[in-house]
Amino acid sequence: MKLGDGVEAAIHCAALLTGLQGDATLPAAALAEYHDLSPSYLLKHLQRMVSGGILESVSGPSGGYRLARPAESITLLDIVLAVEGSAPAFRCSDLRKRGPGALDASAYLKPCGINIAMLKAEQVYRQALAATRLSDLVKEFLDEADPRSVDRGCAFVDARQRQPR
Amino acid sequence: MKLGDGVEAAIHCAALLTGLQGDATLPAAALAEYHDLSPSYLLKHLQRMVSGGILESVSGPSGGYRLARPAESITLLDIVLAVEGSAPAFRCSDLRKRGPGALDASAYLKPCGINIAMLKAEQVYRQALAATRLSDLVKEFLDEADPRSVDRGCAFVDARQRQPR
């Protein structure tokens, strides 16, 4: 039960990109600098988010990343699935069909109860993640966090964002 | 988001140990044979369960493993935590305190909102796991599964269990 380290970075980056105005973009280098992360590695996670349809990337000078859709329609689940992959955490290797207790296929019409229970729990987990939208997180941050922190974030985005075309 | 492979084995073993009578034990070799797993590796997971207070181990000839408490008071969460460790899946590395946006500690009195959201989802996940007891799984198996499969399991346990002392 472990979640990759890149998920946190991905969420923070998505949250920061919320501050962009219009269809401006922010380069990966700026995102890495703001979070003090290795730029080359952060790219991998950003690319995953592009593949997942959460971010858009623009090439060339004044290029960078921006959200592919409104922050209201991006959930934590979307980000986690994009970065970590959508495979379920628990993979049933059909242990019951192996060893001396094994029978022919006709004995296993019903799915493994253990698998069902585990998958059900994970489904609940995903629902909880899906209930939190990126806009909620940002809103809470703007309301609750130290104003200086908010100012710094906005100032950074304003200074580094690029308006393409 | 990945769950170790040993969790499945651990749950199956615990379920099989439910079939023991009295304070009999079943050796790890028998558990491994029944599930067609490498015995030496299965030991690692069994040991974790012993550390977690789910199983008891008996040394020497006619030794082996048995449940440390009734199957009604063992949940899937207990097993998962024992095998995978109790650390949360999402570890907040306090990204917000790094990089050019960082401030002194007084700016971070409230915990990171992202961390809270992720941990809350995981808490829901754990509650779902905690709601499923080992006895429920076994009962469902006895009721729903193919009778031949049940018979094989019981026969195996009866043949290999040892009554210590």
Added chain:
DNA sequence: GTAGTGTTACTCGGATAAATATTGTCCGAGTGACATCGG
């Protein structure tokens, strides 16, 4: 002054190595059963 064009610098993207965690294996310490020996 303006439009066209070539160069340039900056961006992302994927292929490539290092580090870490997980998976799998082995050998040693402990313990109860069994056979043997004595009463």
Added chain:
DNA sequence: CCGATGTCACTCGGACAATATTTATCCGAGTAACACTAC
């Protein structure tokens, strides 16, 4: 025949490699801005 004792075989437990996954890095392809030249 019964009990004590020494040996033995079987068990778990922890230390040791091999593999897979994750983390980190580098270099190349593409693109738009910029400068220069011609009109």
